[in-house]
Amino acid sequence: MASELRPPGRWPRRDGSVAELDDAAWADAINLVLMSAVRLTRASLPALRRGRGAIVNLTSIAAHQPVDNLVLSNALRPAVVAMGKTLAKEAAPEVRVNSILTGRFETDRIVEENRHQATRLGVDPREFTARSIRNIPLGRHGRPDELAAAVVFLAGDGSSFITGTTLSVDGGEYGGLF
Numbered sequence: 001m002a003s004e005l006r007p008p009g010r011w012p013r014r015d016g017s018v019a020e021l022d023d024a025a026w027a028d029a030i031n032l033v034l035m036s037a038v039r040l041t042r043a044s045l046p047a048l049r050r051g052r053g054a055i056v057n058l059t060s061i062a063a064h065q066p067v068d069n070l071v072l073s074n075a076l077r078p079a080v081v082a083m084g085k086t087l088a089k090e091a092a093p094e095v096r097v098n099s100i101l102t103g104r105f106e107t108d109r110i111v112e113e114n115r116h117q118a119t120r121l122g123v124d125p126r127e128f129t130a131r132s133i134r135n136i137p138l139g140r141h142g143r144p145d146e147l148a149a150a151v152v153f154l155a156g157d158g159s160s161f162i163t164g165t166t167l168s169v170d171g172g173e174y175g176g177l178f
Contacts, residue, residue: 015069015116029072033059037080041087049094054155057084057099058147061174063166064101069120077101081166088164096163098154103170104132105142137172 016025037057048055062070063077081099088097104110118128133140150169153159168174 015120016071017069018071021072026072029076033073033076034079034083037083041083045091045095049091052094053096054159055084055087055091055095055097056151056154057081057097058151059099059101061101061103061168061170063099064168064174064176085164085166092163096154096159098159098162098164099166100147100150100154101166101168101170101174102147103136103142103168103173105144105147106140107144110141135173136170140171142169142171 041055044053044055047053057080059077059080060067060073062073063081066074081101084097084099087095091097114129114132115125118125121128147169150167154162154167
């Protein structure tokens, strides 16, 4: 099934503007971001219905707040959330479906993304990371175990009356009300 979850051969280009990204970049991103969630959901839904399970979609705060130079993510992350919201009604009461919008967590991917963006902007990666952290009210990147705790909560019995919701786990970075 892993080969169905991402395009074979190469990862899609993640950064760029509408004018810069060609149809292949869009198709690759749709396949990676949206269709991987669709395929995994379709494949797991029969078993989840039998076992009264839960789906927790992980996506990005870009679903709420577009990120400069990441139009693919900005366009597709809300689609994953909308699919989850729709499925929450379709799959109830056997399956609960929620989404988590992740902020910036201290992972190898964020370190690489910071390095890439710093190079693009011509600034020191440590300065770029410091700027990023200044936008997070809690004053740091999240730890992976903090994200895992939110997933465990939404997947577990403690959230048995929660479905169709979107939880931001971002240290307060997203400033909007909804």
